[in-house]
Amino acid sequence: MPWSLYLMIFKNKFNIVVGAVTEIEQGKAKANLDVFSSTLQNLAEHDRDIIVVTSDSRGSGKLAPFGEKFPEQIVEVGIAEQNLIGVAAGLASCGKKVFAVSPACFLTARALEQIKNDVAYSDNPVKVIGISAGVSYGALGTTHHSLHDFAVLRAINNIIVVAPADNFETEQAIKLAAKTDQPIYLRFGKKPMPLLKEVNDDVFEFGKGRIITEGNHVAIIATGETVYPALQAAKKLKEQNIAATVISMHTIKPLDTRLLKMAAEKCKAIVTVEEHSIYGGLGEACASWLLQNVFNKEGSESPSFGGVWGGLFKIIAIPDEYTVTGSQQDIFNHYGINEKGIAEQVTKLLKK
Amino acid sequence: MKYIFHANAGHTGGSLSCIDILNVLYNHVMNVSPENFKSPDRDRYIQSKGHSVEALFVVLADKGFYPESDLNTLCKYNSHYIGHPTRKVNGVEQNTGALGHGLPISVGTALAAKLDNRKFRVFTLLGDGELPEGSNWEAALTASHYKLDNLCAIIDHNKLQITGPTAEVCNTEPIDAKFESFGWAVRHLDGHDLNELKETFDGLPFAAGKPNLVIAHTVKGKGVSYMENVIKWHHGVPDEKQYQEALSELDNAMVTIPDDF
Numbered sequence: 001m002p003w004s005l006y007l008m009i010f011k012n013k014f015n016i017v018v019g020a021v022t023e024i025e026q027g028k029a030k031a032n033l034d035v036f037s038s039t040l041q042n043l044a045e046h047d048r049d050i051i052v053v054t055s056d057s058r059g060s061g062k063l064a065p066f067g068e069k070f071p072e073q074i075v076e077v078g079i080a081e082q083n084l085i086g087v088a089a090g091l092a093s094c095g096k097k098v099f100a101v102s103p104a105c106f107l108t109a110r111a112l113e114q115i116k117n118d119v120a121y122s123d124n125p126v127k128v129i130g131i132s133a134g135v136s137y138g139a140l141g142t143t144h145h146s147l148h149d150f151a152v153l154r155a156i157n158n159i160i161v162v163a164p165a166d167n168f169e170t171e172q173a174i175k176l177a178a179k180t181d182q183p184i185y186l187r188f189g190k191k192p193m194p195l196l197k198e199v200n201d202d203v204f205e206f207g208k209g210r211i212i213t214e215g216n217h218v219a220i221i222a223t224g225e226t227v228y229p230a231l232q233a234a235k236k237l238k239e240q241n242i243a244a245t246v247i248s249m250h251t252i253k254p255l256d257t258r259l260l261k262m263a264a265e266k267c268k269a270i271v272t273v274e275e276h277s278i279y280g281g282l283g284e285a286c287a288s289w290l291l292q293n294v295f296n297k298e299g300s301e302s303p304s305f306g307g308v309w310g311g312l313f314k315i316i317a318i319p320d321e322y323t324v325t326g327s328q329q330d331i332f333n334h335y336g337i338n339e340k341g342i343a344e345q346v347t348k349l350l351k352k
Numbered sequence: 353m354k355y356i357f358h359a360n361a362g363h364t365g366g367s368l369s370c371i372d373i374l375n376v377l378y379n380h381v382m383n384v385s386p387e388n389f390k391s392p393d394r395d396r397y398i399q400s401k402g403h404s405v406e407a408l409f410v411v412l413a414d415k416g417f418y419p420e421s422d423l424n425t426l427c428k429y430n431s432h433y434i435g436h437p438t439r440k441v442n443g444v445e446q447n448t449g450a451l452g453h454g455l456p457i458s459v460g461t462a463l464a465a466k467l468d469n470r471k472f473r474v475f476t477l478l479g480d481g482e483l484p485e486g487s488n489w490e491a492a493l494t495a496s497h498y499k500l501d502n503l504c505a506i507i508d509h510n511k512l513q514i515t516g517p518t519a520e521v522c523n524t525e526p527i528d529a530k531f532e533s534f535g536w537a538v539r540h541l542d543g544h545d546l547n548e549l550k551e552t553f554d555g556l557p558f559a560a561g562k563p564n565l566v567i568a569h570t571v572k573g574k575g576v577s578y579m580e581n582v583i584k585w586h587h588g589v590p591d592e593k594q595y596q597e598a599l600s601e602l603d604n605a606m607v608t609i610p611d612d613f
Contacts, residue, residue: 090460
């Protein structure tokens with residue numbers, strides 16, 4: 001199926017059409033965290049059931065203005081992440097639209113049992129918000145990194161796992177999360193993120209990846225704050241006559257396997273990029289699906305045999321080692337999660 | 353007892369220590385029934401010591417949430433009546449089983465009532481053995497910080513846990529002074545004295561603006577002589593002879609509650 005047809009079906013199926021966002025200069029790029037905070041304030045303006053629960057994290061979560069404006073809608077529990085999630089679950093069980101906000105590193109490790117039992121298993125639709133995710137707190141060391149969150153949450157039933165890439169995806173994800181009655185985990189960082197598309201009429205839906213740019217040689221499937229460097233790499237590859245598709249796979253679970261399949265049928269190589277351990281994240285989710293499913297050779301430009309996808313595959317992520325420290329960008333550069341590193345991995349893969 | 357015997361599994365001792373408390377809560381104290389279970393104003397019960405689920409299941413059946421015969425499937429393949437409370441069972445508020453979870457969830461639920469100016473109350477039952485879980489103390493702080501006098505935690509203080517006497521495993525005494533210093537109003541009672549249970553719960557809230565704690569002194573395995581205060585009955589299952597003996601003792605101990613209780 002051609003991309004345009006996919007997009008058409010996609011748009012027709014869901015009638016929440018987001019207005020075009022135009023001409024946002026990169027200099028005006030905001031951190032996804034700031035967009036989260038302002039979106040939440042807009043929502044709370046019209047909905048008294050929106051409740052933020054924080055663990056001394058209103059400063060790092062840019063929620064101080066929210067607290068000042070809506071003192072009745074913010075619950076502070078102090079530095080106590082397990083309690084944060086338990087309290088959030090209790091509030092959600094009474095119909096509150098609860099955003100439980102704390103750094104991703106603590107929330108998805110220390111409070112993991114509460115996320116598993118009180119939120120996912122008990123089906124209390126808490127919006128678990130992991131701020132300063134991945135290596136956003138790069139210089140603070142492993143205690144403050146969350147490179148395990150996709151892996152552990154993917155293995156827990158009944159929770160949507162989302163890493164928005166840019167301000168557009170963040171705003172849409174927060175708005176949608178407020179309306180969703182299923183538990184959800186959203187994670188993002190604090191660095192300003194340029195918009196992936198200058199003109200954008202994409203429909204945002206959990207479990208439906210976004211095609212940012214199209215090409216037939218390689219599909220770069222990235223998530224969160226690595227989609228932008230993936231897009232930069234695609235531009236660089238174009239100079240070498242390598243046409244790349246770039247997908248923002250903002251939802252890690254449920255994975256958009258339809259889009260993955262289309263990418264696999266169209267391109268002979270797939271590269272995944274994520275701000276996460278090489279284990280258990282987006283890359284392994286894609287690899288697992290590709291290996292266990294059959295492909296229709298008809299109309300396919302990618303090498304298939306016996307129904308099994310025979311393409312080339314590479315995961316770009318944080319390796320399983322004592323993680324280097326520095327700024328988020330320093331760490332990305334160190335591990336090749338940047339324009340140059342991703343482009344190099346693609347050319348290397350295509351030579352195989 | 354019957355269902356534990358037939359399931360060949362269960363937490364016998366702890367279910368017998370808390371069943372009197374549950375009977376009084378469901379039949380005298382709480383405004384909850386199959387008819388109002390969807391109402392946002394119903395009282396909530398969240399069982400933190402989820403392993404004593406058999407007591408909850410029989411009380412909910414007795415209350416009319418489902419036919420008691422459903423419990424014949426206890427712990428059987430694909431039954432909703434598993435070894436811990438789940439919301440798949442009509443009348444159960446939250447899925448519990450991991451210890452130290454009930455109090456934080458109850459705090460959030462009681463807080464929701466305060467935010468919405470609703471009058472419902474939240475009851476949660478903790479085992480004394482689960483008090484070392486740090487999340488309890490996190491929640492205890494939050495409860496008094498938000499002045500949740502609509503919250504009542506009950507500790508089933510049977511003084512035994514799987515390894516041995518709770519005081520020897522990890523001494524949590526004095527429980528009352530600890531909670532009082534956390535800003536709670538605390539009462540002690542005999543957890544098998546129906547009148548004392550009734551009168552104490554009728555006195556809620558114990559102090560305006562303070563969360564309530566009832567330390568219920570109970571006997572693990574209450575009502576079955578050979579089980580009382582014997583650790584192996586934490587999750588022991590009786591054999592045929594022991595089972596018949598237990599049934600006979602429990603039948604003899606049965607009291608009829610007057611209509612005006």
